[in-house]
Amino acid sequence: MTEINRDEDQQAPADLTEDLQAAFTKGRALDLASFGITDEGLVESQEPVIEFDDNAYFGHVTIIGRPNVGKSTLLNHILGEKISITSRKPQTTRHQVLGIFSENEGQMVFVDTPGIHKKANKALNKYMNRAATQGMKDVDVLVWMVSAGQLTEEDEYIGELVAKVKAESDTPLIILVNKIDKNGSHEVLLPYLSNLQAKYNPDHLIPVSALQSRNLDTLLNVLRSMLPKGKPFFDKEQLTDRTLRFLAAERIREKLTRQLGDELPHELTVEIEAFKEDDDLAHIHGLILVERSSQKSIVIGKRGARLKRVGSDARVELERLLGKKVMLELWVRVKSGWSDDERALQSLGYVD
Numbered sequence: 618m619t620e621i622n623r624d625e626d627q628q629a630p631a632d633l634t635e636d637l638q639a640a641f642t643k644g645r646a647l648d649l650a651s652f653g654i655t656d657e658g659l660v661e662s663q664e665p666v667i668e669f670d671d672n673a674y675f676g677h678v679t680i681i682g683r684p685n686v687g688k689s690t691l692l693n694h695i696l697g698e699k700i701s702i703t704s705r706k707p708q709t710t711r712h713q714v715l716g717i718f719s720e721n722e723g724q725m726v727f728v729d730t731p732g733i734h735k736k737a738n739k740a741l742n743k744y745m746n747r748a749a750t751q752g753m754k755d756v757d758v759l760v761w762m763v764s765a766g767q768l769t770e771e772d773e774y775i776g777e778l779v780a781k782v783k784a785e786s787d788t789p790l791i792i793l794v795n796k797i798d799k800n801g802s803h804e805v806l807l808p809y810l811s812n813l814q815a816k817y818n819p820d821h822l823i824p825v826s827a828l829q830s831r832n833l834d835t836l837l838n839v840l841r842s843m844l845p846k847g848k849p850f851f852d853k854e855q856l857t858d859r860t861l862r863f864l865a866a867e868r869i870r871e872k873l874t875r876q877l878g879d880e881l882p883h884e885l886t887v888e889i890e891a892f893k894e895d896d897d898l899a900h901i902h903g904l905i906l907v908e909r910s911s912q913k914s915i916v917i918g919k920r921g922a923r924l925k926r927v928g929s930d931a932r933v934e935l936e937r938l939l940g941k942k943v944m945l946e947l948w949v950r951v952k953s954g955w956s957d958d959e960r961a962l963q964s965l966g967y968v969d
């Protein structure tokens with residue numbers, strides 16, 4: 618195994634050029650099926666060659682909603698690539714993640730946000746709520762996602778925030794009713810939709826299934842009609858503002874989230890300590906931080922079995938993402954108190 622000079626890598630500044638170069642562009646992740654995204658029903662979002670029209674549209678669309686309603690799933694299915702990680706556990710997304718959708722007619726910049734939640738005692742949770750609510754400001758269209766048939770206390774709390782933003786800035790609002798594959802019978806849906814319409818008066822109310830890509834073409838059509846004319850800001854090939862380093866850390870966290878299930882400690886984060894690529898090989902060192910040694914044992918599993926499985930699942934995805942072989946090494950370290958310490962959070966990339 619090749620030795621990696623960890624100190625050297627840690628000193629390397631993540632300068633803008635490196636970030637831009639590393640920004641995830643279309644063509645680097647090709648095998649959708651391996652990400653659990655099947656071709657069936659996927660939105661034909663990107664032309665092979667895009668030439669922006671002279672009078673193209675351009676705008677920002679923020680997707681908000683309580684945890685677990687399917688915001689990140691929606692983003693991934695619109696783009697046809699896994700930009701934002703997903704899981705059945707609430708509070709999977711922790712940062713704002715941009716997903717850039719380009720076509721000849723223009724460019725939509727989707728902002729996926731952490732689920733807004735009411736019980737936000739820790740600094741990490743406060744950061745997540747901040748990341749979500751900041752995303753509501755200065756956008757062209759606000760998409761508020763709910764889960765068909767459900768309007769929880771948390772949804773209503775977000776409804777109040779949305780109403781406030783709408784009143785203050787007149788931002789157009791779409792309420793997206795997701796998971797109609799699960800809870801979309803007429804008996805449930807019709808009274809539910811008319812209640813939402815009466816209560817929140819959105820500009821559009823659209824039932825969809827993000828997971829099955831149902832009715833996403835309606836959403837895209839509505840957005841095309843709502844976004845202002847403007848010069849597309851991002852390169853037509855670019856899919857996100859996030860670096861490969863960030864995406865790699867997120868993929869590892871996703872595998873942990875999915876494999877730990879109910880044992881998952883909320884106080885877990887992943888930091889990439891080293892990320893070195895040459896033509897056909899990438900060395901990635903991931904550090905998994907937890908708060909207590911009992912959590913470390915959970916992550917490692919019996920004789921290291923769980924960590925090994927997380928590592929091999931993540932490696933397979935990272936190889937597809939990077940289009941080359943990956944040597945992935947994972948460590949687990951206890952760093953107590955990180956999730957409730959503003960300075961520790963900042964140093965771990967939770968930066969406003």
Ligand SMILES: Nc1nc2c(ncn2[C@@H]2O[C@H](COP(=O)(O)OP(=O)(O)OP(=O)(O)O)[C@@H](O)[C@H]2O)c(=O)[nH]1
Nearest residue numbers: 684685686687688689690704708709710732827828
């Ligand atoms: N049945 C069904 N499940 C869905 C649909 N969309 C998302 N899901 C599932 O809902 C769960 C949560 O999806 P996410 O996309 O991670 O939800 P999120 O709103 O981004 O959650 P946070 O990041 O925690 O705020 C996952 O298990 C998804 O597979 C859908 O249309 N139908």
Ligand SMILES: [Mg+2]
Nearest residue numbers: 688689709710
């Ligand atoms: Mg999410």
